[in-house]
Every structure is written in C-alpha cells, then in structure tokens.
Amino acid sequence: MYDLLVVGGGAMGGALAVGMGGAEGGPRSIAILDHTPAKAQAIASMLPAGAAVNTLEPAEVYLLAVKPHHMRGVLSSLPVGAKAISVAAGVRLEQLKSWAPSGCEVVRAMPNTACEIAAGVTAICGDENDGALIARAKELFQLVGEVFVIAENQFDVVSALSGSGPAYVFLLIEAMQEAGITLGIPASVSLDLARATIRGAGMLADSKRVDPRSLRLAVTSPGGMTAAAIAVFEELGLRHQTLAAVKAAAQRAQVLSAHADE
Numbered sequence: 493m494y495d496l497l498v499v500g501g502g503a504m505g506g507a508l509a510v511g512m513g514g515a516e517g518g519p520r521s522i523a524i525l526d527h528t529p530a531k532a533q534a535i536a537s538m539l540p541a542g543a544a545v546n547t548l549e550p551a552e553v554y555l556l557a558v559k560p561h562h563m564r565g566v567l568s569s570l571p572v573g574a575k576a577i578s579v580a581a582g583v584r585l586e587q588l589k590s591w592a593p594s595g596c597e598v599v600r601a602m603p604n605t606a607c608e609i610a611a612g613v614t615a616i617c618g619d620e621n622d623g624a625l626i627a628r629a630k631e632l633f634q635l636v637g638e639v640f641v642i643a644e645n646q647f648d649v650v651s652a653l654s655g656s657g658p659a660y661v662f663l664l665i666e667a668m669q670e671a672g673i674t675l676g677i678p679a680s681v682s683l684d685l686a687r688a689t690i691r692g693a694g695m696l697a698d699s700k701r702v703d704p705r706s707l708r709l710a711v712t713s714p715g716g717m718t719a720a721a722i723a724v725f726e727e728l729g730l731r732h733q734t735l736a737a738v739k740a741a742a743q744r745a746q747v748l749s750a751h752a753d754e
Contacts, residue, residue, distance in 0.1 A: 495519035497551035501526035505557030582748030612637030652741030
C-alpha cells in the first residue's frame, strides 16, 4: 500500500507530489496516476520513492488533483472506505461525498503552486465527522507551506485569494518588467529587477508581521517618487480592480460547482 496516491499529474498534482515527496518527514511512498503515463513517469522520477501506476492502487490517502468535471468519475472508482482529499476548485463537500463509494471519507483542499518549493498556502475544509482526515491533510500540506482550516462557506473566496493568488503576482511581475522595458531598461535586467523586488517585498512583509499599510507608508515620502506612483495606482482604481478580480474568481468557482454534476 502506498502512503499517498496522487491522481492527476498536471501543474498542481505534480507540484504537490514533488513538494511532499521531497520534504523531510514526507510520505515514504508516493504513486502517480495520470491518463498520460509518460507524465506520471516523469513526476515519479523526481521523487525519492515515487512510482507511476496505471490503476487506483491501494493507498492510505488519495490526493485527487483532477479537473472538476472529472472528479465524479475518479471518486466513484475509489475503493470502499478510501480516504480522499480533493483539490478541485468549486466542487462542494456534499457533491464529493455523494459520488464516493460507501464508507469513504472526503475533505477539500485548495493549495497553490508555490507548494512545489515548500512555500505554498493551502486551505482545508471538511465536515464535523472528518476530524482525523482533516488532521492528516493538514500534516501533508504543512510539508509544503502554510495551512488554514476554514469553513466551506469561505472556501470560494479563499481559493480566489490564495489559490489563484500566485497568478496575480506573476501578472504584476510581467507588468513591472514591461514598464521597465518601455522606459529603456533591457528586458532581462527589467525582469530580474521585478522578480527581486517582489521577492524582497514579500519576505519583508512576512518578517515584519505588521499592517502592510505601515510598510507602504514607510517607503512613501510625501511628494516623492513612490508617492507619485501610488497616486496613479489609486487614481486608476487598483483596489477596485483587485476586488473585482477576486470576486470574479470566486464566482467562477460557483459556476464550476454548478456544472460538476453534468
């Protein structure tokens, strides 16, 4: 029996398998199942005790990293009494449990791709009877970053904020690089500057553990360069755009849930 069987070798499934498998104290044996065997083999080759499998072999925990519209078929194929963690966006606990065979336990998790470098953020939720599996899921995801156990009615917003969040940061890096290029800095230098700035600011915010507004004001001298830039962001509605973007992502999760039964 494998300690962990990851179903789905896409970006998220691969990141979790590599992150958990490479962590100290992680699962001793991990199997990867994907509809493209070569993809499963490639991920397994990066693990100290990884294996590519073609069927749902016995496992202590099944980590289901498939698209929402594939989740029903995967869950219904699990063995009776299996323990499963779904990372599919928008698919509710009620739906997941109704698709699983008798005696199965299922909880939800929403990680982000920074789990691959043990810097991820994961939200977890389950029913009141899922305490043991929630605890096991928390142990697994703490191998690859920070974990927050939340109520399911908050899950769509948390998924939109932290699950999709890395993409927002990558977009900001793109925009900063493009601004540098437009204003005369070579592309490679502009990209390095943007990456290093985002990395440093994130590390500073994490180490200080204070209100980010305080950090912003500390580097925003009245009438200075930074103040001029911040004024433009505020004038163009950065806060409103961010709220609208997160809201759109959360609403998309609700649409995915509605179509998951189809």
